[in-house]
Amino acid sequence: MPEQLFEYAPLPADRDDPLAGELMDMNMGPSHPATHGVLRLKVKVDGELAREIDPVIGYLHRGKEKSCESLGWRKFFVHTDRLDYLQPYLNNVGYALALEKLAGLAVPERAQVIRVLLMEVSRIMSHLIAVGVSAIDLGAVSIFFFTFQERERLYDVLDAYTGHRMNNTYVRMGGVYADLDDRVLASLREFFAEFGDKVDEWESLLTGNAIWHGRNRGVGKISREDALAFNLTGPNLRGSGVEFDLRKAEPYSGYETYDFDVPVGTVGDAFDRYLVRVEEMRQSARICKQAIERLDASRGAEFLTRDRRYVLPPKEAVHTSMEELIHQFKIVTDLALPEGEAYVGVESSKGELGFYLASDGTSEPLRCHVRAPSLMNVQAIPKLAEGGLLSDLVTVIGSLDFVMGEVDR
């Protein structure tokens, strides 16, 4: 099928049509099936063409950044889960890395491996949603169920580990809350043994499908330069052919020691972004398999640093020693970080997720800022979809992959 089927020209003004050139206001959202959350789009349509698009955000604003200032360093962990709720571990780790940078805290080897495993599992869970939901937007409803089936299995595994399905808050300053046991590792290994075949199966339904091609090829195209100018990161930037991945560019948590590839697109259209996400799932599975092997090898090692300045003493000690009890109380109520500021960016499934923290040396944070990649992605909607068909707007929204919890914070 040819890429451009029709040339859409504005109607000539002198035509015998009293409504020529007049645009119709259409309101998509904040409760619309295709806007992925509470995004509102003010669209001016000319028949089927979306001439002007104006995204309105803020319907999910909960004051997360401000909450950090009043809650203190430790308690904000819980809130990071709720930023991009599809990938709680990634947010946790991003915040923990920023705290550790500020405090100059070292993280034990095993904790880093557990974190990498959790982050990659998060990425897979988030990409499963991205692929499934963009498919359902284009009418391929069954793909959504197939990807959700796998996501559900991952949730079950992590439920066994953390006791929660979402919003786990399992990462702590200096490590993770609890060790991964063999049972969880075994079920993860089982999952990843089959995962590659599942991805192939979805691809056989979508990647070679003529209708899927027709809907995605050439839609929402953004050039390399524009993608950089719009501050896009992650799969959206890589879809446009820029090989930038924080896991390679500025490795953290020992990513430099893992063997994985960074897929990039060529054209920068919705189809490229879809392909990048599918390939990233495979690469994440690759990293996970390596991490599982390392965890097998380092069984019994420390998963939380023993630096008692920032880490709670063991419960047993708290119950038996007055000093430890006081120490625990001090950490819980008023944990102070050294004066200074720190920024850490991690490669989340949506792009660069950054945490900027400023401390004046007291237990009250001076400033906490989240660089949310979803916000940049929402920003690019008008650029990508204006002048296209209304149906393409849905494709663009699906292919940009954002979560409103992170946009509004």
Place this chain on the structure above:
Amino acid sequence: MSLFLAQVLKVVVIFAGLVSAAGVSTLAERKVSAWIQLRLGPNRVGPFGVLQPLADGIKFFFKEEFIPQGATRWLFLLAPMLAAIPAMMTVAVIPFTGVIATVDGTPIYGSIADIDIGAIYVMAISGLGVYGIILGGWASNSKYSLLGGLRASAQMISYELSMILVILSIVAMSGTMNLREITDQQNANSLLGFLPAWNVFYQPLGFVLFVICTFAETNRHPFDFAECESELVGGFHTEYSSMKFALFFIGEYCAMIVMSCLTTTLFLGGAAVPFWAEAPWFVGLAAFVVKAAFFMFLFIWVRWSLPRFRYDQLMALGWKVFLPLALANVFVTGLVLSL
């Protein structure tokens, strides 16, 4: 008198059969989609959920009747009827089986009305169904509905044309517009001695075009732009609730059933049983139901497997691919027939 009674009986049985088949199709749709999507589907009402359509019907009756502010009231009420009634009317000329009995020397056929212009009747009446969608979209006073209605009208024009051209080739081949006679011809002889003489073997291209066009004709996925739940939030039926919504639904399923029956009649020999030309009428009926059920399954299968086309792609497909192919089909058919 008994002729009249037989006629009334046929009307009642076929109409009731159609409406209950629509109910069964909704259940089949949910069960098959569940099967495709690794789910269970409805299984609470009755054994294996077989009474689910009844429960749905009762639910629809008790839902709130809602007419949006600014809607054109009588058109808004008329639209669901316009969507459902033509679909139910079309079934009148479908020959479900051969001669059932002979009363006073007059054969009683397996269709309600055995008319000589059956093929034209089907196209004329089923084409009316789209008015319900257009009016529903326009009268709702909603922009989503309006766009859905507009899409439906454009889609209807571009697909009905190819469809009629395909039927034209069949009519040219058979030399009759009477659907019963078209069926009888497919039953009478065999092709090359081992294939049943069904039109699908004479008109393979026409068959493929016709089946695809029935999807567009019934506003069915992957051509369901009129509703398009992702961008138009349901399109023409966004503002409809309770029984009015159910009527749109019944209309859609009836249209699908009628189109399946029509495809069976035109291409798969209707009630013809392969290599058993003298099959009794109830065997023929069973054969017809099996063939039509296959197309119903196809409707469901495709819906839950494929992504949706884009509106302009559908138009391009209709005008730039299907129409030339259908015209070529008519041309080749005419050429072969004249030789």
